[in-house]
Amino acid sequence: MALTNQRSRAAAEQLRRDGQAALDWVARYLEHVPELPVLSPVKPGDILRALPQHAPQQSESFDAILKDLDSSILPGITHWQSPNYFAYFPANSSPASVAGDLLSSGFGVQGMLWATSPACTELEMRVLDWLVEMLALPEHFLSTRSGGGVIQDSASSANLCALLAGRERATQFGSNEDGCDQRLTAYTSAQAHSSIEKAIKVAGIGRKNLRIIEVDDQFRMKPSHLARAIEQDNRDGRIPCFVGATVGTTSTMSIDPLPEIGAICREHGIWLHVDAAMAGTAALCDELRYIHKGLEYADSYCFDCHKWMLTNFDCTCFYVRNRTALTNALTITPEYLRNTASTSGTVVDYRDWHIPLGRRFRALKLWCVIRSYGVEGLRAMVRRHVQLTNEFVSWLRSDSRFETIAPVSLNLVCFRLKGPDSANEALHQKLNASGRLFLSHTKLNGKFVLRFCIGQSYTDEEHVGAAWHEIQKHATEPAVAAG
Amino acid sequence: MALTNQRSRAAAEQLRRDGQAALDWVARYLEHVPELPVLSPVKPGDILRALPQHAPQQSESFDAILKDLDSSILPGITHWQSPNYFAYFPANSSPASVAGDLLSSGFGVQGMLWATSPACTELEMRVLDWLVEMLALPEHFLSTRSGGGVIQDSASSANLCALLAGRERATQFGSNEDGCDQRLTAYTSAQAHSSIEKAIKVAGIGRKNLRIIEVDDQFRMKPSHLARAIEQDNRDGRIPCFVGATVGTTSTMSIDPLPEIGAICREHGIWLHVDAAMAGTAALCDELRYIHKGLEYADSYCFDCHKWMLTNFDCTCFYVRNRTALTNALTITPEYLRNTASTSGTVVDYRDWHIPLGRRFRALKLWCVIRSYGVEGLRAMVRRHVQLTNEFVSWLRSDSRFETIAPVSLNLVCFRLKGPDSANEALHQKLNASGRLFLSHTKLNGKFVLRFCIGQSYTDEEHVGAAWHEIQKHATEPAVAAG
Numbered sequence: 001m002a003l004t005n006q007r008s009r010a011a012a013e014q015l016r017r018d019g020q021a022a023l024d025w026v027a028r029y030l031e032h033v034p035e036l037p038v039l040s041p042v043k044p045g046d047i048l049r050a051l052p053q054h055a056p057q058q059s060e061s062f063d064a065i066l067k068d069l070d071s072s073i074l075p076g077i078t079h080w081q082s083p084n085y086f087a088y089f090p091a092n093s094s095p096a097s098v099a100g101d102l103l104s105s106g107f108g109v110q111g112m113l114w115a116t117s118p119a120c121t122e123l124e125m126r127v128l129d130w131l132v133e134m135l136a137l138p139e140h141f142l143s144t145r146s147g148g149g150v151i152q153d154s155a156s157s158a159n160l161c162a163l164l165a166g167r168e169r170a171t172q173f174g175s176n177e178d179g180c181d182q183r184l185t186a187y188t189s190a191q192a193h194s195s196i197e198k199a200i201k202v203a204g205i206g207r208k209n210l211r212i213i214e215v216d217d218q219f220r221m222k223p224s225h226l227a228r229a230i231e232q233d234n235r236d237g238r239i240p241c242f243v244g245a246t247v248g249t250t251s252t253m254s255i256d257p258l259p260e261i262g263a264i265c266r267e268h269g270i271w272l273h274v275d276a277a278m279a280g281t282a283a284l285c286d287e288l289r290y291i292h293k294g295l296e297y298a299d300s301y302c303f304d305c306h307k308w309m310l311t312n313f314d315c316t317c318f319y320v321r322n323r324t325a326l327t328n329a330l331t332i333t334p335e336y337l338r339n340t341a342s343t344s345g346t347v348v349d350y351r352d353w354h355i356p357l358g359r360r361f362r363a364l365k366l367w368c369v370i371r372s373y374g375v376e377g378l379r380a381m382v383r384r385h386v387q388l389t390n391e392f393v394s395w396l397r398s399d400s401r402f403e404t405i406a407p408v409s410l411n412l413v414c415f416r417l418k419g420p421d422s423a424n425e426a427l428h429q430k431l432n433a434s435g436r437l438f439l440s441h442t443k444l445n446g447k448f449v450l451r452f453c454i455g456q457s458y459t460d461e462e463h464v465g466a467a468w469h470e471i472q473k474h475a476t477e478p479a480v481a482a483g
Numbered sequence: 484m485a486l487t488n489q490r491s492r493a494a495a496e497q498l499r500r501d502g503q504a505a506l507d508w509v510a511r512y513l514e515h516v517p518e519l520p521v522l523s524p525v526k527p528g529d530i531l532r533a534l535p536q537h538a539p540q541q542s543e544s545f546d547a548i549l550k551d552l553d554s555s556i557l558p559g560i561t562h563w564q565s566p567n568y569f570a571y572f573p574a575n576s577s578p579a580s581v582a583g584d585l586l587s588s589g590f591g592v593q594g595m596l597w598a599t600s601p602a603c604t605e606l607e608m609r610v611l612d613w614l615v616e617m618l619a620l621p622e623h624f625l626s627t628r629s630g631g632g633v634i635q636d637s638a639s640s641a642n643l644c645a646l647l648a649g650r651e652r653a654t655q656f657g658s659n660e661d662g663c664d665q666r667l668t669a670y671t672s673a674q675a676h677s678s679i680e681k682a683i684k685v686a687g688i689g690r691k692n693l694r695i696i697e698v699d700d701q702f703r704m705k706p707s708h709l710a711r712a713i714e715q716d717n718r719d720g721r722i723p724c725f726v727g728a729t730v731g732t733t734s735t736m737s738i739d740p741l742p743e744i745g746a747i748c749r750e751h752g753i754w755l756h757v758d759a760a761m762a763g764t765a766a767l768c769d770e771l772r773y774i775h776k777g778l779e780y781a782d783s784y785c786f787d788c789h790k791w792m793l794t795n796f797d798c799t800c801f802y803v804r805n806r807t808a809l810t811n812a813l814t815i816t817p818e819y820l821r822n823t824a825s826t827s828g829t830v831v832d833y834r835d836w837h838i839p840l841g842r843r844f845r846a847l848k849l850w851c852v853i854r855s856y857g858v859e860g861l862r863a864m865v866r867r868h869v870q871l872t873n874e875f876v877s878w879l880r881s882d883s884r885f886e887t888i889a890p891v892s893l894n895l896v897c898f899r900l901k902g903p904d905s906a907n908e909a910l911h912q913k914l915n916a917s918g919r920l921f922l923s924h925t926k927l928n929g930k931f932v933l934r935f936c937i938g939q940s941y942t943d944e945e946h947v948g949a950a951w952h953e954i955q956k957h958a959t960e961p962a963v964a965a966g
Contacts, residue, residue, distance in 0.1 A: 003949060005517040007941035008566060012513040015578035016506070018855075022582040023502045026589030030495040034488040040601050044829040047605035055613035058857040062582065065854050069586065073847075076602025081591045083491060088599075088819070091841070093591040095498035099505040099545065103552065105584040106509030108564045108576040108795045116571075118523050119559025122530035130538035153636060154839035164685060180687025182662040194815040195840055201815070202647060202838065204663025204687025250819055306841070312591045313843050332677040332684070336571070336733055336925040336934070346527040355685065355838060356637035357678055358574070358789070360796050364556075371548050372501075374541040442819040451819070458490035466486060 015106075018062040025066055026098065033082045034458070037435025040078045047076040078438065083458040086467060087440040089250070089278045090455035094310035100368030101312055104361040111359045114347035115339045121348055124151055124363035127370065128317055134375055135283040135303075138296045141319035143348070149319040150353040151362045155277035156195035158302035158318035161326065161354055163199045163242050165300065166271025168329035170241030180204040185233045187211045188244035189221035191251055193275060196244045209238075218407055219252045219444070221245060223260035230268055242271045245298075247291050248279025251442040251451070253409035255279070255291055262297020271325075274298045277316070278455075281308040282410050284379045288386070291410075299325070308385075308411075308455045309378060311369050315362055318353075327352040385411045385454045388464045392452065395468050401475055405449045413452045414444060417475060421448040430474045437467040498589075501545040508549055509581065516565045517941070520918025523561045530559040561921065566941040569950060570923040572733070572761045573938035577793035583851030584795055587844040594842045597830035598822045604831055607634055607846035610853065611800055617858055618766040618786075621779045624802040626831070632802040633836040634845045638760035639678035641785035641801035644809065644837055646682045646725050648783065649754025651812035653724030663687040668716045670694045671727035672704035674734055676758060679727045692721075701890055702735045702927070704728060706743035713751050725754045728781075730774050731762025734925040734934070736892035738762070738774055745780020754808075757781045760799070761938075764791040765893050767862045771869070774893075782808070791868075791894075791938045792861060794852045798845055801836075810835040868894045868937045871947050875935065878951050884958055888932045896935045897927060900958060904931035913957045920950040 050072040080091045111120030128149030132141050141147045152158045163186065171181050184205050188196045190212050200210045211229045214222050230240050243265050245256040258274065265272040274295060280303025282288040295301065302318040305311035320326045331352045333342075341347045351357050370378070389411045396402050396415055405414045416424045425448055428441055440451050454464060533555040563574045594603030611632030615624050624630045635641045646669065654664050667688050671679045673695050683693045694712045697705050713723050726748050728739040741757065748755040757778060763786025765771040778784065785801040788794035803809045814835040816825075824830045834840050853861070872894045879885050879898055888897045899907045908931055911924055923934050937947060 003517060003566075003945050005514075005566065005941070007943055008513055008517050011578050011941060012510040015513060015581060016510045018578050018582040019506045019510070019585060020503075022585045022589075023499070023506060026586060027495040027499045027502070029589060030491055030498060031488075034486060034491050039598075042601050044597065044601070044824055044827070045605075047602045048609055051606065051609045055610075055617055055853050056857045057859050059860050060854045060857065062579065062851070062855065065851055073602045073606060076600065076605060077590060077592060078598065078600045080593055080600075081589075083486075083488065091591055091593040093588075095494050095501050096545065098498060098585070098588045098591075099501040101588040102502060102505045102581070102585050103509060105576075105581045105588075105795050106505075106512060106564075107560060108574055108581075109560060110563055110574040110796050114527065115522075115561065117559065117561045117563075118525050118527070119530045119556045122528075122559060123534065123556060126531055126534045127538075134538055154841045156840045157838055160685075160838060167687075177689050177691045179665040179667070179689030179692055180663040182665065184662070194817040194820070198813065198815045198838075198840075201812070202643075203685065204650075206660050206662030208660045209662055250817070312588050313593050313841055314839075329684070330681065332681045334677040334733070336923060337677070341527055344527070355640055355643060355681075356797075357639045357681075358637045358796055368545070368548055370538050371543045372545065374539045374543065376540050377542050440819060458488070458494060460490055462486050 021062055021066060025069065030081065033079050034084065036079055036082065038079050038082045038084050038438035039432045039435065040076050041435065042076045047072065083456055083460065083463040084437045084467065085456045086452045086454060087438045089307050089453055091306055091313050092308060092310055092455055092457040093312040094369060094457055096368045096372035097310055097312045097365045100365030104364045107361055109361050111361055112351040112357050113337060113339065113342060113349045115341045117361065120361045120363065121350055123367060124350065125348060127363050127367050130370060131317055135280065136289055137301065137319065140321045141301065146323065147319060147321045148323045148348065149317055150350055152316040152318045152354050153314040155193065155275055155302050155304055155316050156198065157355060158316050159195045159244065159273065159275055160199040160202055161318065162273035162300040163203050164329040165320065165326045166242035166273065167203060167205065169271055169325050170239050181239060183237060183239045184241045185209045185211060185238045186242040187213055187226055187229060187240065189213045189215050189246065189256060191215050191219045191249040191254060192244055192246050193250050219249060219254035221256040221261060223257055223264060226261060227264050230264065240268060240270050242273065245272065245274050247274055247276035248410065251444060252406035252414050253279060253412040254406065255409065258294025258297060262294045266297055271299045272297055273300045276301065276303040278304065278307050279410055282382055284375065285382050288410070305366055309369065310373065310381065310457055311366050315366055388459065388461060389413060389454045391461070392454065392464050392468060399472065405444050405447065411454045414442065414449045415452065416447065416449050424448045424450060427474055431470060434470060436470050504545055504549060508552065513564065516562050517567065519562055519565065521562050521565045521567050521921035522915045522918070523559050524918070525559045530555065566939055566943065566946040567920045567950065568939045569935045569937060570921045572790050572936055574789055574796050575791060575793055575938055575940040576795040577852060577940055579851045579855035580793055580795045580848045583848030587847045590844055592844050594844055595834040595840050596820060596822065596825060596832045598824045600844065603844045603846065604833055606850055607833065608831060610846050610850050613853060614800055618763065619772055620784065620802065623804045624784065629806065630802060630804045631806045631831065632800055633833055635799040635801045635837050636797040638676070638758055638785050638787055638799050639681065640838060641799050642678045642727065642756065642758055643682040643685055644801065645756035645783040646686050647812040648803065648809045649725035649756065650686060650688065652754055652808050653722050664722060666720060666722045667724045668692045668694060668721045669725040670696055670709055670712060670723065672696045672698050672729065672739060674698050674702045674732040674737060675727055675729050676733050702732060702737035704739040704744060706740055706747060709744060710747050713747065723751060723753050725756065728755065728757050730757055730759035731893065734927060735889035735897050736762060736895040737889065738892065741777025741780060745777045749780055754782045755780055756783045759784065759786040761787065761790050762893055765865055767858065768865055771893070788849055792852065793856065793864065793940055794849050798849055871937045871942065871944060872896060874944070875937065875947050875951060882955065888927050888930065894937045897925065897932045898935065899930065899932050907931045907933065910957055914953060917953060919953050
């Protein structure tokens with residue numbers, strides 16, 4: 001009995017037509033994005049007002065949608081794929097990744113269990129094992145050893161899962177069935193990402209039980225302060241359960257001293273998590289692997305391929321030394337999810353490695369990226385960005401109006417006009433309003449500081465040069481004119 | 484000074500070429516997927532063994548990748564987009580969604596803040612407001628009122644966020660800075676999704692503080708038992724903070740009695756969350772809106788457009804009655820995320836509405852779906868699936884070998900061969916091994932039961948008919964032969 005499968009065939013046809021239109025739109029977008037104002041100039045509510053109040057009752061054509069994309073949506077886009085984007089950390093991408101993501105959308109598999117698409121799980125295991133070798137991470141993070149890697153949506157979520165695993169281990173797997181033990185304490189530096197504090201809140205550990213450890217003059221966690229805080233908590237009958245260290249902090253890309261921190265964690269039996277969301281990718285290059293010195297102490301680790309490894313959001317790679325510690329913290333198995341493969345214990349069910357049950361086939365885009373560029377191609381990108389950063393710094397240092405704040409690390413420069421915050425705030429505002437570049441800010445030692453991060457896939461010397469030209473131009477105007 | 488933008492132009496060209504190849508691949512996949520065995524027949528490790536142990540050092544062509552997709556990946560896919568997929572709940576999709584998702588991948592914006600792409604936030608607000616009207620949800624879920632909606636990755640994550648908001652409100656916003664108050668208690672039915680229990684664990688409330696409320700003979704939470712449990716906890720000095728009710732439970736699609744549960748929650752001031760992950764979409768149709776009777780009591784609500792609204796994973800719509808309750812539970816604002824728009828309080832920053840900081844532009848695919856099909860088109864899909872389900876039930880009831888277990892609700896049928904579990908387990912295994920359909924199972928009243936859910940986008944009467952034919956065929960073989 002042959003089936004006609006009319007709907008499947010009609011869908012294929014519609015995808016050929018509408019998908020083609022979308023693909024052309026994106027290709028044109030990539031061509032023209034360098035000319036668009038990087039930071040969207042719209043005001044709050046502008047986009048909302050351009051959109052109909054009610055959903056259409058009847059079908060509309062994809063052409064009509066694309067027309068509105070140009071007129072109503074595009075003006076409200078801040079262009080993360082512009083080569084003139086230097087703000088926050090990048091979310092870089094590549095054609096290989098977009099094509100790989102299209103395959104993932106097309107498959108539409110939901111890989112919650114090994115059985116619900118074995119390839120979704122096993123390709124992820126293999127590609128994450130590749131990355132252990134590519135970044136020279138400790139071998140216990142391999143799925144063939146005690147650990148393993150998993151793709152999560154963000155470093156925020158990975159940091160939360162690391163904390164949950166640490167919490168679970170400290171309370172001996174399950175003794176906190178009565179609720180989070182209020183004696184638990186956790187530790188991170190004053191320069192760590194806000195997601196650590198958010199995780200502490202989510203996990204019910206309580207913000208008062210998060211010890212914020214001082215940083216040194218290079219914005220690195222002070223191991224001596226960490227040791228002192230842990231010892232004090234031990235004396236007070238607390239249960240230290242988690243240390244969150246950072247390789248490449250958000251404000252300055254500072255690198256916490258993992259060897260010293262790791263030794264302290266090991267001595268006290270505390271879970272050490274290392275968040276290398278932005279910086280991790282640098283370890284593709286031999287000469288930059290110093291960033292991971294001491295990583296062998298870590299119980300868990302994450303970095304974002306969606307920041308600096310040409311893979312479009314979302315793609316955080318999260319590793320654990322011991323997968324049981326993680327899954328113990330997250331497993332719940334109702335009858336409707338039981339199946340032979342899971343029960344046999346011979347497969348990985350990634351639903352037990354993160355908060356969501358459902359999961360998209362994200363390994364596909366990562367696989368496409370690694371194969372399309374090869375390890376050498378990815379290394380070349382990192383080296384180019386680091387090189388451009390060094391050039392930018394040399395220009396900056398040749399202009400006596402500016403000062404760099406914090407050591408320049410990898411691809412991030414923190415700088416400011418010598419003088420009051422107001423002049424720097426005005427410069428920041430003028431630069432972003434120019435539309436020619438977008439950069440963000442932070443505060444260091446109480447001072448307003450500009451952050452310039454080079455990591456967008458399509459950024460070349462000409463864009464860094466044009467940005468520097470713009471910075472110099474606006475810096476020459478008296479700051480008061482900006483008021 | 485005109486920039487050459489060579490890399491952007493080269494990327495556009497590469498995307499035209501590789502994106503086209505990926506698009507053709509997906510279109511062919513959709514054409515042929517009805518012929519493929521629905522449940523992947525591979526064994527644990529088969530796919531891993533087919534993949535290289537090491538990442539390539541040099542660039543490979545996209546053609547080479549697609550070739551391996553066919554040979555190494557495709558055999559390990561369980562085909563969620565097959566019209567012969569009847570397992571779990573569907574993760575249905577559409578060409579409009581895939582094309583919309585391609586636009587999202589192409590933009591590559593990261594919408595953590597309003598300022599990092601105003602359109603990413605405001606299109607999401609508008610489309611989620613559309614859905615309030617489309618499903619006739621309570622108006623306080625509108626962003627123009629006290630509440631609002633947000634897209635999350637999964638109902639699991641939405642359920643966690645609802646719990647966190649309830650926990651925060653019960654402890655008067657911040658009084659749990661010392662850690663999760665161990666007096667807190669939460670309530671859900673024995674048929675609720677496992678993600679509620681997972682959320683309880685994550686949030687540090689403790690599994691012993693989750694009260695599992697009995698269900699009636701139709702698998703619905705018993706309000707009298709809920710009331711009794713809450714009263715007992717109040718007498719014991721506990722703090723009831725959260726009730727998780729379900730519209731469309733995973734095992735049987737049963738619908739908890741929201742009017743009675745809601746009245747109890749209101750009386751005791753407890754956060755009521757309603758998880759309608761699968762069933763919610765049915766409310767597109769007037770005649771099916773009974774499922775949401777009593778929803779006006781809910782403090783939060785979620786349903787999955789990636790299950791039954793033609794939107795590819797991930798796209799959970801999560802609503803709150805009072806957005807402040809949610810953001811209080813999740814906000815942390817470091818200096819590097821501060822900006823004029825956020826500080827002004829005139830914009831929504833969706834990073835404070837969920838666990839991750841970063842976020843993809845998921846509203847685009849949803850916008851494309853709603854516009855491409857129109858409300859009428861989406862309604863027609865729901866009606867078709869419900870109608871097909873009714874037909875399947877009539878066939879089942881005309882065959883005296885079978886019995887239905889639990890009332891048939893919307894698009895899910897729970898049935899079994901009259902007789903021992905072993906016969907049903909054998910039937911289940913043979914059906915899935917045939918490759919001609921995929922269905923999953925559950926246990927109800929201690930018995931092994933088959934679940935047949937009709938929600939795949941391309942499923943037509945011919946596929947349901949063929950599935951029924953297959954079921955009848957294998958049911959005629961003596962069960963013992965399967966041993």
